[in-house]
Amino acid sequence: MNLDDVRRRQAEIKAELKSKRADLDAGRISAKSFGDFIDSAYAESQQLESLQYRFQKAGQVMGAQEAAFGGELETKAFRGEPKPPTPMDITPVQLQALEMAANARMPFQLEIGAKGGGVEQAWMAGITTKSAVFESNISGGLSGNLPAIQTPYAVGLGYEPTRIAALLPGASMPGPSAAWLSHTANTAEAAGVAEGGTKGDIGPTITENQVKPQKIAGLVSTSLEAWQDTSAYGEAALSSWLPQELTRSLINSESAFLLTATTGSSNSYGGPTNATFNGLLMQSGTLSRAVGSDTPLDAMNKAYIDVRTGSAYAEPDLVIMHPATWGALRREKSSFGTYILDQETGPLGLTADGSPASAGPAAEPNPFSIIKQGTPAVYGSLWGVKVAATTQCPAGTAIVMSVKAGGGIFWTRLGILLQFNPWGDAEWTTNTFSWRVEERVALSVPRPSALNIVTGLPAS
Structure with a gap:
């Protein structure tokens, strides 16, 4: 399903709603049937709105990416951009926290932030960068650089659902x-006993x-x-x-x-x-x-x-x-x-x-x-x-x-x-x-x- 399919289905639901309303007014369907249709249509509309939002967001990202793509991009990657951080960039607060962790013999982690205001050098003038990888040329993986653009979906390993x-x-x-x-x-079971007789033990x-x-x-x-x-x-x-x-x-x-x-x-x-x-x-x-x-x-x-x-x-x-x-x-x-x-x-x-x-294929996985x-x-x-x-x-x-x-x-x-x-x-x-x-x-x-x-x- 693409964005056009979503919009087409939304229009169909509106038309179906109008038709069902006419059937209700004419007495061709009951109020319960109309109510059931409204509930179903509302649930489907919510799913369609969610899909439409996702398609639109993806389109904005890809549109911006494609607009910027022209083979190699003449970027200004080193003009005013952050320069690589050094140990000298540790803030006083981070330094104090590091010292406290060391004194307490506790594990500690800090991330030194990058600083802006990089200065362009002569050797930087010829450096260019490429646009992020498109879906037609996806590369990378967990063993190397991951794609810059990734869908928010993942496929888990299948397991037997019955627990x-x-x-x-x-x-x-x-x-x-x-x-x-x-x-x-039991060594014996309960049995009939005569008046005054001895009762047997079942011996469990x-x-x-x-x-x-x-x-x-x-x-x-x-x-x-x-x-x-x-x-x-x-x-x-x-x-x-x-x-x-x-x-x-x-x-x-x-x-x-x-x-x-x-x-x-x-x-x-x-x-x-x-x-x-x-x-x-x-x-x-x-x-x-x-x-x-x-x-x-x-x-x-x-x-x-x-x-x-x-x-x-x-x-x-x-x-x-x-x-x-x-x-x-x-x-x-x-x-x-x-x-x-x-x-x-x-x-x-x-x-x-x-x-x-089955009531039909699912609207989404x-x-x-x-x-x-x-x-x-x-x-x-x-x-x-x-x-x-x-x-x-x-x-x-x-x-x-x-x-x-x-x-x-x-x-x-x-x-x-x-x-x-x-x-x-x-x-x-x-x-x-x-x-x-x-x-x-x-x-x-x-x-x-x-x-x-x-x-x-x-x-x-």
């Missing part, structure tokens, strides 16, 4: 670990369980030059963009731990090893079901019944599977060639992955052109149970679980902690800035039989 922790109940871990008691068996078996937090952490660094040169790049300013990307990496790893981590030294799913807890797919004592000769939909139905009739005696309330597997189940057809699940959703209500039908992590992950339902799709669950495998019966609890000992340090040993010697992010979390499955791992489902 597993958001699907589970959360609990705070007030100490170095969390423990709980489980009643796992009580076990103690414990889970310890797992630290998940990472670093990201940038040079002083990249920090400074991107400061006016809007979304692409590394000082604010990099810590966001680092935090997104942490959340992505967190979900991998919750699904496939193992306390052992090897992992059949390729997930984290030597963790302090086992992920949902690596729990011992869970139920399991292979598709075998059943159809995939029949196998899933039986997996639900397994949870209901097993020792958990629970109704499943969540299914986690790969989007490709969920898509394959949604494409299951009857002998007549019709989509089976379409009968549940109604005519034309069956979407590819269960997400709501999301910030950083990403789908935010923690975006609602439930895509429809299967046999009355909500389905969450994530690419971090192996294709062909589904987790049928009853969260309410103890299928999983997400523990937090230390929430996401983001720290910044420009004064570390390596940062000081290499002139870089560094961020650190970390958290200490854990997963417990109080009742493993509330989980049923289904394998052999379609993987594509």
